[in-house]
Amino acid sequence: MARVLLIGESWFVHSIHQKGFDSFTTSEYTLGGAEFVAALQAHGHEVTHVPAHEVPTRVPTTIELLQSIADVVVISDVGANTFQLPPQTFSASIAEVDRTEVLRAFTERGGGLLMVGGYMTFSGIDAKARWGRTPLAEALPVTLLDRDDRVELPSGMLPRVAAAHPITRGLDAEWPALLGLNEVKLKETAVGLATCAGHPLLAVGLYRAGRAAAFTSDLAPHWAPPAFLTWSGYGTLFDRTIRWLAGEELP
Structure with missing residues (x-):
């Protein structure tokens, strides 16, 4: 089974509570992606989770170090700035290794x-995720838009399998609805395995000696509602995707 490095899926929330004349603030930290991690571990994969704020200290700056800890890297809901603007560069103007180039x-x-969708992946909300302007964009099986790429589906839309492939084998039955995704365009060399609302949802492709995939919706709330997380195909879908990315030839 594969060694998986999951990067992102964490956030801080600062809230202002207004009560008449007075107000106060509260702060909350959430480490997301628990269902994704549990699903992969249940299938025998070794998963290391690096929260978004730990990218500058825990994501390797050399290919060799990255290869020593991971067979597959999953980037989920964390923008390119987090990888390209570590404190040394942003605050002290010291040149640092571009981690997006290391990932490429x-x-x-x-x-x-594997890049997974969200407000801070692909192009993201207000185009702030910026992945299309990094070296890593070359490796992805999809082309990113240079604008806010969110497709909000508040009424929910059912995904559809679009191509026969070992990853989606046996998953032709109805998938649970999703509440949104990032709009992307398939590259000519990619294979679109599933769609949602007429947009690519799951795409795979080869990148020189490696393999890459894009899942353009969430692996957790809010675009992935509870029914998707408890769907019987959830673990199978991501297990097969990880195994394929790790170079395994699936039956």
């Missing part, structure tokens, strides 16, 4: 890469 080279040399 890791994939080029045989690693697996």
Whole structure:
């Protein structure tokens, strides 16, 4: 089974509570993606989770170090700025390794890469995720838009399997509805495995010696509602995706 490095899926929330004349603030930290991690672990994968705020200290700056800890890297709901603007560069103007280039080279040399959708992946809300302006964009099986790419589906839309592939084998039955995704365009060399609301939902492709995939909706709330997280195909879908990205030839 694969060694998986999940990067992102964490956030801080600062709230202002107004009560008449007075107000006060509260802060909350959430480490998300528990269902995704549990599903992969249940299928035998080894998962290491690096929260978004720990990227500058825990994501390797060399291909060799990255290869020593991961077969597949999953980037979920964390923007490119977090990888390209570590404190040394942003605050002290000290040159640092571009971790988006390390991730691209890791994939080029045989690693697996999965980008999962959210407000801070692909182009993201207000185009703030910025992944299309990084070296890593070359490795993805999809082309990113240079604008806010959210497709909000508040009424819910059912995904559809679009191509026969070992990853989606047996998953042709109705998938639970999703509440949104990031709009992308398939590259000519990619294979679109599933769609939602007429947009690519799951795409895979080869990148030199490596493999890459894009799942353009969430792996957790809010775009992935509870019914999707408890769907019997959830673990199977992501287990097969990880195994394929790690180079396993699926039956």
